[in-house]
Amino acid sequence: MRMRSLLFVPGDRPERFAKAAASGADALILDLEDSVIPEKKAAARTAVAEWLQGDRVVPIFVRINPVDSGAANADLAATLPHVPDGLVLPKAEGARTIVRLIEMIGNSAVPPILPIATETPAAIFQLDSYRTVNNFLAGLTWGAEDLPATIGAATSREEDGSYTPPFEMVRSLLLFGAHSAGVDAIETVFPRIDDSEALIAYVARARRDGFTGMMAIHPTQLETINAGFRPTADEVAHARAVVDAFSANPDAGALKLEGKMIDRPHLVKARRILELPE
Numbered sequence: 001m002r003m004r005s006l007l008f009v010p011g012d013r014p015e016r017f018a019k020a021a022a023s024g025a026d027a028l029i030l031d032l033e034d035s036v037i038p039e040k041k042a043a044a045r046t047a048v049a050e051w052l053q054g055d056r057v058v059p060i061f062v063r064i065n066p067v068d069s070g071a072a073n074a075d076l077a078a079t080l081p082h083v084p085d086g087l088v089l090p091k092a093e094g095a096r097t098i099v100r101l102i103e104m105i106g107n108s109a110v111p112p113i114l115p116i117a118t119e120t121p122a123a124i125f126q127l128d129s130y131r132t133v134n135n136f137l138a139g140l141t142w143g144a145e146d147l148p149a150t151i152g153a154a155t156s157r158e159e160d161g162s163y164t165p166p167f168e169m170v171r172s173l174l175l176f177g178a179h180s181a182g183v184d185a186i187e188t189v190f191p192r193i194d195d196s197e198a199l200i201a202y203v204a205r206a207r208r209d210g211f212t213g214m215m216a217i218h219p220t221q222l223e224t225i226n227a228g229f230r231p232t233a234d235e236v237a238h239a240r241a242v243v244d245a246f247s248a249n250p251d252a253g254a255l256k257l258e259g260k261m262i263d264r265p266h267l268v269k270a271r272r273i274l275e276l277p278e
Helices: 014-021 038-052 072-082 095-105 127-136 146-151 165-181 196-209 219-228 233-248 264-275
Strands: 005-010 027-031 060-063 086-089 113-115 185-187 213-216 254-257 260-263
Touching: 005 014, 005 219, 014 027, 014 038, 027 038, 038 060, 038 072, 072 095, 086 095, 095 113, 095 127, 127 165, 146 165, 165 185, 185 196, 196 219, 213 219, 233 254, 233 264
Parallel strands: 005 027, 005 213, 027 060, 060 086, 086 113, 185 213
Antiparallel strands: 254 260
């Protein structure tokens, strides 16, 4: 499943579903959690369940409520019979939360799970545990809003939009946790929808650091996100040259290419670039 861009859509706004599906997102996240007030959750479940029964042009994830919220069972009962392509799990606290969700699902097939893995202080200390349940995961992602609210931080961001040191650390740990588990690392949302230059820089930094995709909060962000996680023609050409060089010299540990020395880590990077959707 290609996941460069995952677009959030409130589950109680079914009039937006079709437009979101045609927006260019690689996947939709129909939300039953934070964007839906308690009084509208039942109607949101019905709307999402009805949409899941139609023809799909993109994969559909459903963000359920946290497993200990008292609302997750109703979310699952409404949506699982219609086989969502994945579940987004908020407030996840490591493998034990995944196991708890699987127990709640019971005898039904378990869709791929995308945990939002950094929304509580306890969650930070469980990031490496996802290795033990990676066969159930679609990836790992993080959030920069709930955690600062939980610990009483005034903000997670500097004035220029970059993360403050505590939350920069959380981002890094999530990134390494995802790669440790062997799953996609999905960057969190960029809250500004009126600053295209800042979004371009944010996406470029995410891909540079090793994230493979990003969540979006507005359709206008999708073109930038998709382009940012798409390898350029120059990157593809160089990656092919690296692969070809080692194919021609299979016993070499290091080679000279285009005036520079390359070794096996360059080959690993080149193969990953060639695996990216163009």
